Amino acid sequence: MGTGVTPPVVTSSGSQKTVPGSTVTVQKDIKPSTAQGKKQTTFNFKVEEDASVSILYMGKAHASEKLERRLKQDVPLLFRGVQEALNGGWNPPRILSTSNRPFYKLSRQLMLKSTGHQGAFSHTCLGRWKGEPGKVFLKLQNDKEVSAEQVTAESLLLQKLQHPNIVSLIASGTCEGLVEGRKESRSWMIEESGEKDLYQTLENYDLSNLQSAFECVSDCVDGIAYLHKNRILHNDLKPDNIVWCKRAGYVRWVIADLGAALTVDDAQTDQGPRGTYAYLAPEALPEVGQKLSYASDIWSLGFILAALTGQVTPRDLFADDEKHQRRGYTVPELHGIWRKITGDGKPLEEYCLSITGKSFDRYVSAKVPLTDYRADQPWQMQLLLVALACVREKPEDRPTAKELQAWRDTALAK
Numbered sequence: 001m002g003t004g005v006t007p008p009v010v011t012s013s014g015s016q017k018t019v020p021g022s023t024v025t026v027q028k029d030i031k032p033s034t035a036q037g038k039k040q041t042t043f044n045f046k047v048e049e050d051a052s053v054s055i056l057y058m059g060k061a062h063a064s065e066k067l068e069r070r071l072k073q074d075v076p077l078l079f080r081g082v083q084e085a086l087n088g089g090w091n092p093p094r095i096l097s098t099s100n101r102p103f104y105k106l107s108r109q110l111m112l113k114s115t116g117h118q119g120a121f122s123h124t125c126l127g128r129w130k131g132e133p134g135k136v137f138l139k140l141q142n143d144k145e146v147s148a149e150q151v152t153a154e155s156l157l158l159q160k161l162q163h164p165n166i167v168s169l170i171a172s173g174t175c176e177g178l179v180e181g182r183k184e185s186r187s188w189m190i191e192e193s194g195e196k197d198l199y200q201t202l203e204n205y206d207l208s209n210l211q212s213a214f215e216c217v218s219d220c221v222d223g224i225a226y227l228h229k230n231r232i233l234h235n236d237l238k239p240d241n242i243v244w245c246k247r248a249g250y251v252r253w254v255i256a257d258l259g260a261a262l263t264v265d266d267a268q269t270d271q272g273p274r275g276t277y278a279y280l281a282p283e284a285l286p287e288v289g290q291k292l293s294y295a296s297d298i299w300s301l302g303f304i305l306a307a308l309t310g311q312v313t314p315r316d317l318f319a320d321d322e323k324h325q326r327r328g329y330t331v332p333e334l335h336g337i338w339r340k341i342t343g344d345g346k347p348l349e350e351y352c353l354s355i356t357g358k359s360f361d362r363y364v365s366a367k368v369p370l371t372d373y374r375a376d377q378p379w380q381m382q383l384l385l386v387a388l389a390c391v392r393e394k395p396e397d398r399p400t401a402k403e404l405q406a407w408r409d410t411a412l413a414k
Contacts (some may be wrong), residue, residue, distance in 0.1 A: 045186055046178045047080050050076070053075045057159055059169055071173075074129075076177075078127065078138060112127050125138050136170060136192060137167075139188065154258050155169060155187075164219075166254065171189070194245045195244050195245070198304065214411060215252075215253070219252050219254070225402060227297075235275045235292060239303075240257075241256050241257040264294075267293070279303055282331065283295075294401070295396070297401075298390045306387040309380040309387070311343075355381070365392065366397060367394075370407045
C-alpha cells in the first residue's frame, strides 16, 4: 500500500486550514510527567554548546558528512533546550508555526518542537533541520539513574529492522555533559517522524471510506507481520504509534515507537507490564501475570481496526478515564460497546450470523477462522468482525498476523 489522501493541517481548534507563516505567541509545552504512581524524572544534565558528541550509528539512507556535522553541532543544543525548558528557564525566540505546537528556534539550522511527553527513560521532541525534508523524532536520555542500555535498546533494535511500514532510525549516539560537576554521558537517537499520528487523524479527518481505511489496515498488518516474523513483540500498539510518513514520493502508515518492544525470548523473562494500560491485552495485566506473546499485539491491533470502521470515534473507543488507564478493557466491556453498532439499520449481531454463519457469542469466544471478504456486505461491519476476532479473551483464539494478511488479500482482490 502507499498512496492515499493526505490529511489536512488541523489547528488546535479542530478546524482544517493551512496557517500562513506568521509569528505566534506560545507557552512552554515540555512538562515533567505527572503520571500517577510514577517517579517524576529529572534532567540535571548540563551540556555546553561545544560538548563532545559521539555518533554510534547512522543509517545508510541518511549518512552524509553534512548530516554528521549538523548532529555534532545540534545534539548539544537539543539537550540544552529540553533541560532549560523542564527547569523553567527557557525563553525561546519567536518562531513561525503551522500547528498548535510550535517549533522553537535553537540555532540558525535547527528547530525543536515538544511532543508534550516525558517517558520513563527519555524526553521526546520533534525537530526540523533547515533545508531537510520532513520532521524527525528525537529521544534524549533523561535521568542519570537510567542505564544507557535501557535507552539505546530501541536504537539497537531499529538498526536490525528495515521495512516500509516500520519507522526508520536515522542516527544514534551519546553526548557528554555535567551532572553536579561530574562528567557523564547521555544517549540520544533520531528517527523519522510522521506528519500526523492515527489518533490525531481519526479525530480530525475522515478515514471512513474503503480505500483510505484499507490502506491503513494493510500497512499496519504488514508492519506487525514483519515484526512477528523477526520474533519481536511491539507491546505498545495504539493509534498514537501509527504515523503517516512520506518516503521517496510515497505516503504510507508506519509503526513507530519501539521503546517497549521485546524479542520473544526476552518476553519470557520480562516482568512487565509494558505499553499503555488502556490497550493492554487481558493476559498482559499485572494481576494476571501471563507472559506476553504475539497475540498480545493482535489484541491492541483490534482497537485500531475498530476505529478505522468509522463506527466509533477515538474518544469513544480509546478511554482516557482513570479506570482504563489503570486496568485496560475487559472483554465484556468491549463486547458491550461494539455490539450496539448498527449498519443500514441492522445490528452487528445479525451481520455476524449472515457473514460468518456463527452467532455473535460463539464468534467472539472461540477460534473461528476469519471469513473471506464479501463484496455484497458492508465493509465496515466485516472489518469490525475482524477487530472482534482480535480481542478474543484467549490469546490462542485470536488470528495471527499472517491470517490477517490473508484476509486483507481477499479484500483487495474484490
